[in-house]
Amino acid sequence: MAKVIGQAIKRKEDPRLITGEAKFLDDIQLPNMAYVAILRSPYAHARIKSIDTSKAAALPGVIGVFTGKDFMDINPLPCAWQAGGVKNNVNTPRVLEPEKVTFTGAGVACVVAESRYIAEDALALIEVDWEPLPVVVDAKKATEPGAPQIHENAPNNIVMEWECGDAAAVEKAFAEAEIVIKQPLINQRLIPTPMETRGCAAMYLPYTDEYTVWITSQAPHVHRLLMTAFVFGIPETKMRVISPQVGGGFGAKIFMYPEYPLVAALAKKVGRPVKWQETRSENYRATTHGRDHITELEVAAKKDGTVTALRVHTYANLGGVLSTVAPGIPTTLYGRLLSGAYHIPHIYCKVWGVYTNTGMVDAYRGAGRPEATYVVERAMDLVARETGLDPAEVRRRNFIRPEEFPYAPADNILAGLKYDSGNYEPALNRALELAGYDEFRKQQAEARKQGRLLGVGLSSYIEICGIAPSAWIGLPNQGWGAGLWESANVRVHLTGKVVVTTGSQNHGQGHETTIAQVVAEELGVSVDDVIVQHSDTLGTPFGYGTYGSRSAAVGTVAVYNSLQRIKEKARKLAAHLLEAAEEDIVYEDGKLFVKGSPDKAKTIQEIAAAAAIGYSLPKGMEPFLDDTAYYDPPNCTFPFGTHVCMVEVDPETGAVQILKYVAVDDVGNVINPMIVDGQIHGGIVQGVGQALTEGAIYDENGQLLTGTMTEYAIPKASLMPKIIQDRTVTPTPVNPLGIKGAGEAGTIAATPAVVNAVVDALSHLGVKHIDMPLTPQRVWAAMQRN
Amino acid sequence: MKREVTITVNGVTHTRTVEPRLLLVHFLRDELGLTGTNIGCDSSQCGACTVHLDGQAVKSCTVLAVQADGCRVTTIEGLANGKLHPLQQAFWEKHGLQCGFCTPGMIMASADLLSRNPNPTEEEIRRGLEGNLCRCTGYQNIVAAVQAAAEMMKK
Ligand code: FES
Numbered sequence: 001m002a003k004v005i006g007q008a009i010k011r012k013e014d015p016r017l018i019t020g021e022a023k024f025l026d027d028i029q030l031p032n033m034a035y036v037a038i039l040r041s042p043y044a045h046a047r048i049k050s051i052d053t054s055k056a057a058a059l060p061g062v063i064g065v066f067t068g069k070d071f072m073d074i075n076p077l078p079c080a081w082q083a084g085g086v087k088n089n090v091n092t093p094r095v096l097e098p099e100k101v102t103f104t105g106a107g108v109a110c111v112v113a114e115s116r117y118i119a120e121d122a123l124a125l126i127e128v129d130w131e132p133l134p135v136v137v138d139a140k141k142a143t144e145p146g147a148p149q150i151h152e153n154a155p156n157n158i159v160m161e162w163e164c165g166d167a168a169a170v171e172k173a174f175a176e177a178e179i180v181i182k183q184p185l186i187n188q189r190l191i192p193t194p195m196e197t198r199g200c201a202a203m204y205l206p207y208t209d210e211y212t213v214w215i216t217s218q219a220p221h222v223h224r225l226l227m228t229a230f231v232f233g234i235p236e237t238k239m240r241v242i243s244p245q246v247g248g249g250f251g252a253k254i255f256m257y258p259e260y261p262l263v264a265a266l267a268k269k270v271g272r273p274v275k276w277q278e279t280r281s282e283n284y285r286a287t288t289h290g291r292d293h294i295t296e297l298e299v300a301a302k303k304d305g306t307v308t309a310l311r312v313h314t315y316a317n318l319g320g321v322l323s324t325v326a327p328g329i330p331t332t333l334y335g336r337l338l339s340g341a342y343h344i345p346h347i348y349c350k351v352w353g354v355y356t357n358t359g360m361v362d363a364y365r366g367a368g369r370p371e372a373t374y375v376v377e378r379a380m381d382l383v384a385r386e387t388g389l390d391p392a393e394v395r396r397r398n399f400i401r402p403e404e405f406p407y408a409p410a411d412n413i414l415a416g417l418k419y420d421s422g423n424y425e426p427a428l429n430r431a432l433e434l435a436g437y438d439e440f441r442k443q444q445a446e447a448r449k450q451g452r453l454l455g456v457g458l459s460s461y462i463e464i465c466g467i468a469p470s471a472w473i474g475l476p477n478q479g480w481g482a483g484l485w486e487s488a489n490v491r492v493h494l495t496g497k498v499v500v501t502t503g504s505q506n507h508g509q510g511h512e513t514t515i516a517q518v519v520a521e522e523l524g525v526s527v528d529d530v531i532v533q534h535s536d537t538l539g540t541p542f543g544y545g546t547y548g549s550r551s552a553a554v555g556t557v558a559v560y561n562s563l564q565r566i567k568e569k570a571r572k573l574a575a576h577l578l579e580a581a582e583e584d585i586v587y588e589d590g591k592l593f594v595k596g597s598p599d600k601a602k603t604i605q606e607i608a609a610a611a612a613i614g615y616s617l618p619k620g621m622e623p624f625l626d627d628t629a630y631y632d633p634p635n636c637t638f639p640f641g642t643h644v645c646m647v648e649v650d651p652e653t654g655a656v657q658i659l660k661y662v663a664v665d666d667v668g669n670v671i672n673p674m675i676v677d678g679q680i681h682g683g684i685v686q687g688v689g690q691a692l693t694e695g696a697i698y699d700e701n702g703q704l705l706t707g708t709m710t711e712y713a714i715p716k717a718s719l720m721p722k723i724i725q726d727r728t729v730t731p732t733p734v735n736p737l738g739i740k741g742a743g744e745a746g747t748i749a750a751t752p753a754v755v756n757a758v759v760d761a762l763s764h765l766g767v768k769h770i771d772m773p774l775t776p777q778r779v780w781a782a783m784q785r786n
Numbered sequence: 787m788k789r790e791v792t793i794t795v796n797g798v799t800h801t802r803t804v805e806p807r808l809l810l811v812h813f814l815r816d817e818l819g820l821t822g823t824n825i826g827c828d829s830s831q832c833g834a835c836t837v838h839l840d841g842q843a844v845k846s847c848t849v850l851a852v853q854a855d856g857c858r859v860t861t862i863e864g865l866a867n868g869k870l871h872p873l874q875q876a877f878w879e880k881h882g883l884q885c886g887f888c889t890p891g892m893i894m895a896s897a898d899l900l901s902r903n904p905n906p907t908e909e910e911i912r913r914g915l916e917g918n919l920c921r922c923t924g925y926q927n928i929v930a931a932v933q934a935a936a937e938m939m940k941k
Pocket residue numbers: 824825826827828829830831832833834835836845846847848
């Protein structure tokens with residue numbers, strides 16, 4: 001049988017999506033359903049003196065109006081990742097804020113009404129008496145003396161101080177360095193913007209006290225766990241969480257948000273099913289943002305381009321309150337990646353996590369790793385600039401060599417883990433070849449003579465996928481409050497059809513197809529005979545969900561492990577039925593036979609039927625081919641690659657045009673190349689969005705100036721040309737499938753490639769750095785300054 | 787204040803009494819239960835809500851139901867007739883969707899584009915779809931799907 005793993009099979013999930021039959025959250029309609037709308041703070045920092053809901057409550061069609069005071073029996077949300085250094089100063093949202101708000105968009109009251117129009121009308125009738133307080137939005141300024149204090153328990157607004165590496169060794173390396181470079185870098189705040197906003201629907205059964213809650217969730221089991229055990233303080237068994245068809249997440253749909261317990265509580269309060277669907281304007285204020293770092297980068301290097309040390313100081317803006325895993329992102333997922341693809345002898349990183357009067361910041365596609373990669377890849381270009389060497393050559397000179405794997409980055413910054421496998425130079429060489437790098441350098445020199453500005457930028461990134469070994473992520477200094485294994489159940493039914501249930505969650509990644517491919521390959525059945533069920537806590541084993549490029553490298557490995565045990569049982573049963581010894585049974589292409597007698601084979605379907613009927617089983621064997629596996633990876637995986645971006649900058653306007661984009665990625669073995677390529681395309685365009693067009697802007701009063709899609713510019717189809725792609729394949733030894741993961745690579749790689757290209761285009765004008773997004777205005781201003 | 791409207795959606799004529807402020811997209815979704823048309827924004831930016839109004843692509847969040855009185859509307863549910871439309875087929879084959887939330891609007895906008903220009907270049911497709919945002923695919927396979935559909939429709 002032809003191999004199924006590695007084939008570009010059309011997705012099993014697509015028919016319902018291309019016909020409009022898929023049911024997203026807002027498509028759920030329950031009998032007697034009522035609608036929820038939420039009143040959000042117009043102030044970034046203010047005390048609530050009083051709220052008058054009487055006019056709103058009197059509007060015909062309004063069922064109830066509630067404020068934070070009505071929900072004081074519900075706990076504040078948990079912060080599940082109190083990364084090392086978080087002091088006793090965790091402040092998280094309540095379902096509605098009863099006393100004080102710390103960012104615009106915090107919910108303070110809500111309406112339940114017969115229709116969404118009436119609910120919105122009633123919001124306008126709620127009167128809040130506000131006492132505005134002084135505001136700070138900049139993470140560095142928030143730590144300075146005299147800054148407004150946002151939470152009493154967090155002096156100077158500091159959430160945590162975190163460090164990794166060896167400060168003394170770095171100090172010494174800088175003292176001895178031939179070259180020292182300092183560069184401030186801003187990694188601007190981004191708004192994740194999945195095309196579907198968040199939403200929640202709930203119904204409640206009195207007498208048994210049971211909730212059913214539908215959430216736009218990347219991690220339904222985690223939502224249930226956090227909501228029951230931490231927020232409501234009820235047994236998990238009293239709640240079923242269903243994640244319906246989900247329209248993208250990019251991290252923003254992992255977290256516990258105040259609206260979910262609010263909606264569940266409202267279903268109980270009004271005694272009817274209720275639904276809340278976020279508007280886009282709400283989404284931009286009340287759903288988490290990403291990035292937002294102010295960094296001071298220092299690089300020590302030799303004249304030959306060898307980097308000898310990195311020192312990185314970062315202020316990470318975490319917003320007015322902490323989101324679910326906020327402190328873990330600019331620490332474990334950032335500092336620990338600062339060696340990038342390079343053998344850097346000494347590294348030190350210090351991070352301040354800071355409260356400001358802005359929206360919550362948490363994981364957004366890449367989550368910490370794009371920020372780290374931006375630092376490292378800008379550093380490589382700055383060294384090239386300083387030494388006069390070609391940026392490709394600087395990367396080559398600093399690459400970790402293939403024979404150095406497994407590689408432990410300097411000064412234990414990776415907290416005991418090692419890079420699994422890598423071979424960085426072939427990917428770089430292939431990318432340069434596809435891009436026509438040498439030829440472009442000639443064109444660039446020619447173009448400059450005519451006043452045209454061409455530039456090329458590289459990014460030889462690595463990333464951390466398959467997050468994460470429980471024993472590592474749970475170390476005391478990491479502060480993650482749980483394991484990060486995944487689970488799967490495989491059942492081969494009597495008719496030979498296979499049902500897989502998984503704790504992973506599909507919101508566009510194609511789990512229903514790729515997991516089916518692994519099953520088809522292992523069992524020798526047709527992909528059409530495999531169905532993958534997910535996203536409902538009723539009927540799926542507990543799993544931590546889909547994020548951190550972990551569904552293939554962790555979740556699918558759980559499926560694989562289950563399949564091995566199913567096969568073993570099938571072999572035992574075949575031996576029994578064929579009256580042979582188990583070690584003589586061959587399992588090939590879905591058939592089991594005694595070595596040398598393939599003509600007398602039993603198909604896996606026949607074996608499944610025999611196991612299910614169960615009247616002729618070997619002594620002691622339980623009926624049914626059914627197995628559940630829990631997989632905890634021994635290590636993370638470390639994909640890598642090189643992206644090359646070529647741009648032309650308009651000397652008159654500063655507008656950047658991408659001429660060519662080449663991506664050579666190594667994500668280990670690939671289950672479905674079409675899906676992996678798609679993940680990379682989407683990731684790249686999001687990364688290019690950060691480089692060129694996106695940025696959340698708060699004014700000094702904490703008002704979000706980019707509060708709708710009109711102001712926040714996500715990429716359109718015309719932003720860039722077709723991406724030229726290739727891959728190298730370096731399987732990971734970490735898991736039996738050799739898969740590394742591909743969800744975030746594009747986003748991580750693209751941003752520095754684009755910025756490096758634009759700076760390169762302007763290098764002869766003396767431009768060394770421009771902060772993102774590289775809008776025409778900023779690029780033009782940089783040209784004028786130099 | 788309510789007004790009666792008669793709108794033919796996917797070939798079926800519906801008469802309803804609606805508030806004058808009711809958006810066409812809510813008429814389709816909430817009154818008729820045609821939830822294939824999605825809502826992705828509140829500023830007429832994303833195109834997730836694209837349907838055909840008297841044969842032309844419109845953002846149904848930007849049209850009032852009363853404005854569509856007497857008109858014909860086609861939604862994603864009305865595109866296939868027993869067999870997938872070439873665009874649906876091509877989006878599937880070329881992996882032109884990931885989460886699929888933008889997809890109904892994207893397909894409806896692409897159908898409009900191909901009806902005006904059956905032979906678009908890559909450039910024309912990218913420009914022609916500027917009113918439809920997709921956060922997942924980076925547009926590359928959407929462009930490929932529209933190209934493939936154009937080929938299929940010639941046959
Ligand atoms: S919903 Fe975004 S344009 Fe209509």
